[in-house]
Amino acid sequence: MREFGSSENRLTDKGLYSVKWKQHGRRAHMSHVKTKCLGYILCTFLLCCGLHSAAAPSPSQVPAPTQAQSQNAGADLMISDSPYYIERAIGGAKLEDPLPMLVLLHGRADTPEVMLRAFANVHAPARLIVPRGVPLDSVPVGPFNHGFGWWSIHTRVADEQSFGAAAAEASRRMGVFIHRLLREKPTLGKPVLVGFSQGAIITYTISVQEPDLLSIAFPLSGMLPLPLIPEAWPAGKPKPIIHAFHGVRDPVVRIDQDRESVSRLKTLGVPATLREYPALVHAFGPLEIIDVVREVDEALRHEAASPRNSGNG
Numbered sequence: 001m002r003e004f005g006s007s008e009n010r011l012t013d014k015g016l017y018s019v020k021w022k023q024h025g026r027r028a029h030m031s032h033v034k035t036k037c038l039g040y041i042l043c044t045f046l047l048c049c050g051l052h053s054a055a056a057p058s059p060s061q062v063p064a065p066t067q068a069q070s071q072n073a074g075a076d077l078m079i080s081d082s083p084y085y086i087e088r089a090i091g092g093a094k095l096e097d098p099l100p101m102l103v104l105l106h107g108r109a110d111t112p113e114v115m116l117r118a119f120a121n122v123h124a125p126a127r128l129i130v131p132r133g134v135p136l137d138s139v140p141v142g143p144f145n146h147g148f149g150w151w152s153i154h155t156r157v158a159d160e161q162s163f164g165a166a167a168a169e170a171s172r173r174m175g176v177f178i179h180r181l182l183r184e185k186p187t188l189g190k191p192v193l194v195g196f197s198q199g200a201i202i203t204y205t206i207s208v209q210e211p212d213l214l215s216i217a218f219p220l221s222g223m224l225p226l227p228l229i230p231e232a233w234p235a236g237k238p239k240p241i242i243h244a245f246h247g248v249r250d251p252v253v254r255i256d257q258d259r260e261s262v263s264r265l266k267t268l269g270v271p272a273t274l275r276e277y278p279a280l281v282h283a284f285g286p287l288e289i290i291d292v293v294r295e296v297d298e299a300l301r302h303e304a305a306s307p308r309n310s311g312n313g
Contacts, residue, residue, distance in 0.1 A: 091125035105199025109147035124300035164227035171205035182311025189303030247280025
């Protein structure tokens with residue numbers, strides 16, 4: 001098992017900081033690196049969506065990959081239908097209770113713990129599910145070949161169709177995984193999805209591929225690949241609410257890509273909105289997180305009043 005340094009993310013009044021600790025004998029040195037500055041320096045190295053906003057957790061925090069994950073961490077780095085995930089009951093609830101389900105999807109070269117810290121202030125009672133992508137250790141491109149991701153970064157530099165196909169397959173597998181959870185866990189209403197970067201692309205894509213699966217989605221710093229936008233919405237299918245959030249100064253997933261995604265979806269009659277943050281780069285912003293958490297809490301309370309979900313839809 002590879003050894004990692006520990007890290008944590010801190011929200012400040014000016015943005016998200018990554019705080020990394022490196023041990024040198026008995027003394028620890030802390031370096032503060034402001035994401036806003038890193039965004040411009042590192043954007044040329046990021047060949048797919050997702051920001052390395054925190055180092056991976058220590059080995060004690062990360063179980064060894066399952067056999068399915070190890071087999072899946074090949075050339076295309078596609079997640080399995082049964083990824084490792086963290087499950088927690090929040091808002092004073094118990095895991096055995098029937099609960100709304102909140103699914104958090106991290107970005108490329110990130111970990112589930114990044115999402116847990118960012119959304120620690122969600123207070124509505126819910127079952128929190130935070131899946132983990134496959135290891136990126138075998139990716140020979142760029143400096144961020146560690147952490148976890150949802151598909152190969154090579155598709156990002158290939159062509160639009162290949163990128164869309166990879167996103168679609170990763171989203172299909174995530175949908176299979178969520179359906180399985182709904183069958184196994186006592187769940188009220190439909191899952192609430194929140195994703196950042198690559199996770200946001202999956203969140204967008206599931207909303208289009210499986211509109212019956214969820215009623216609301218929150219993609220952050222993402223977009224819907226153009227090849228995946230349907231020419232017409234399937235007859236008789238529901239149109240999930242999509243509330244997107246994005247930094248105007250994002251150098252990795254450009255704001256105009258998200259604007260076009262929302263515009264195309266609205267043309268199809270999907271109730272989609274985009275909230276923009278003028279000074280935010282490809283990272284979580286404090287004001288953004290406050291806005292998202294407020295809407296997620298509201299969505300979870302709405303789902304809590306819904307009938308139990310069997311997961312067979």
